[in-house]
Amino acid sequence: MRWLGLGAALLAVGCGPTPAAEYGEELFNDPTLSTSQYNTFSCATCHATTATPPSDKVYSGLSLHNVASRPHWWGGYETRLLDAVNFCYTAFMRGVTPLAPEDPKSRALYEYLVSLSPDASAPAQPFTLVKDITDVPRGNxxxxxxxxxxxxxxxxxxxxxxxxxxxxxxxxxxxxxxxxxxxxxxxxxxxxxxxxxxxxxxxxxxxxxxxxxxxxxxxxxxxxxxxxxxx
Ligand code: HEC
Ligand code: HEC
The missing domain is CATH 1.10.760.10 (Cytochrome c-like domain)
Incomplete structure (x- = not known):
């Protein structure tokens, strides 16, 4: 896999959630993952994790169900999962230094994302940024x-x-x-x-x-x- 070999090996032998994945889930829901005093967001602020996202929410980010099984991320702009995560971490959570691959927090987060990815492979998700801003018709x-x-x-x-x-x-x-x-x-x-x-x-x-x-x-x-x- 693109981040660490370990998670892929665990996935291959079909292990359930590991303690590392549980720690990763805590980090996923924790705004203090970023040490910036100006951050109040956790990963969960912007991403659902279920196959069918909740109907009463409109998240800016995609659901991360099967995220570790996608071939690339951010509409093809990112080809390593850790880079895709670090984009969010630095741009939105104001993380000063990107998460390093060997950081125990990155490893736990990765195990959690793998635990959300039951399928061996999953299609990349479309991501269409609106480049030029024009007015839109008002609605209901x-x-x-x-x-x-x-x-x-x-x-x-x-x-x-x-x-x-x-x-x-x-x-x-x-x-x-x-x-x-x-x-x-x-x-x-x-x-x-x-x-x-x-x-x-x-x-x-x-x-x-x-x-x-x-x-x-x-x-x-x-x-x-x-x-x-x-x-
Ligand atoms: C994940 C949290 C989050 C969500 C969801 C969010 N915002 Fe914001 N928004 C912010 C923050 C933080 C700021 C101030 C920092 C900035 O400008 O980026 C902001 C700033 C703004 C501003 C002010 C821009 C300016 O500089 O005057 C507008 C307008 C705005 N948001 C509209 C919206 C609308 C409309 C939605 C829903 C479609 C929305 N936001 C959803 C966090 C969010
Ligand atoms: C303030 C909102 C916000 C926060 C916080 C956030 N993200 Fe994102 N994330 C986005 C948006 C917007 C995108 C681009 C749309 C998409 O692909 O989901 C994105 C994209 C991604 C992608 C690429 C998905 C794909 O298939 O293209 C991954 C992986 C990801 N985020 C993981 C994370 C993780 C892990 C965290 C916590 C460390 C996190 N994000 C925090 C908003 C956020």
């Missing part, structure tokens, strides 16, 4: 509220109040757009939101929010979300 308000709760609320809290958000590092939506008149004078606020949702931290102003690919969120749901947020 009720659908927009459902999308907000499923996609944005875990990090941003309730709309208009931010109630329940894990940290004030995520601004209150949509009120943050009140600053946009001075920050982005020539851009309609709705377009700034589309840019943020489609590009996440890759937007010029930085940050660590994840991007939503086309597979993660359709333009139709994005349009409904904007109606709900009055943008």
């Amino acid at each position: 308000r009720q659908r927009g509220e459902v999308v907000y709760r499923a996609a944005c609320q875990d990090c941003h809290g309730e709309a208009h109040t931010g109630k329940g958000r894990p940290s004030e590092l995520s601004p209150i939506l949509p009120e943050v757009s009140q600053e946009y008149g001075t920050l982005f004078p020539n851009v309609p606020p709705g377009l700034v939101f589309i840019e943020k949702v489609r590009h996440g931290r890759f937007f010029g102003v930085g940050g660590n929010m994840p991007p939503y690919s086309r597979e993660a969120m359709s333009d139709e749901d994005l349009g409904a979300l904007l109606t709900f947020l009055d943008l």
Whole structure:
């Protein structure tokens, strides 16, 4: 396998979850895996692990069911599983130094990802980033509220109040757009939101929010979300 031989060997003889995999599962759910004081995300903030992801959630990341059996990751941009993980670790969790292959935490995380991968091989998953931002037709308000709760609320809290958000590092939506008149004078606020949702931290102003690919969120749901947020 691409990360370490050990996990593949265990998988081949059909062992159940090992203690290493259990430790890996703890790390997967633990925001302090990243030592940055500005991080509140764990892997589980953005990834389901089941074959059928929960229907009441819209995650920016794919389900990691069978992840260790895929031939490549990030739409072909990453050909080593550890690099695919480290992309998330450094870009979104603000990890300063990438996880090293021999680090016991990497090994445990790897064993956990292998334990989520019962099939010997699994197809690579599509990942389509929207490169050029254009406006989207507005949609159904009720659908927009459902999308907000499923996609944005875990990090941003309730709309208009931010109630329940894990940290004030995520601004209150949509009120943050009140600053946009001075920050982005020539851009309609709705377009700034589309840019943020489609590009996440890759937007010029930085940050660590994840991007939503086309597979993660359709333009139709994005349009409904904007109606709900009055943008
Ligand atoms: C803030 C959100 C976020 C966090 C936190 C996060 N990821 Fe991701 N991850 C993404 C997004 C977005 C992608 C790109 C879409 C995709 O392929 O899932 C991605 C991609 C991946 C991929 C490639 C999947 C594929 O088949 O292409 C792996 C593997 C992965 N993440 C593992 C992890 C692990 C392990 C952690 C914890 C150390 C983690 N991620 C933390 C958002 C996140
Ligand atoms: C995994 C957590 C997470 C999720 C899920 C998330 N956000 Fe964010 N968002 C953040 C964080 C953290 C920031 C502040 C840092 C940054 O700008 O990246 C932010 C910033 C923003 C901003 C402000 C950009 C700016 O600079 O003014 C907007 C707009 C936004 N998010 C919209 C959304 C919408 C809409 C959704 C749901 C589709 C969403 N976010 C989902 C974490 C998240």
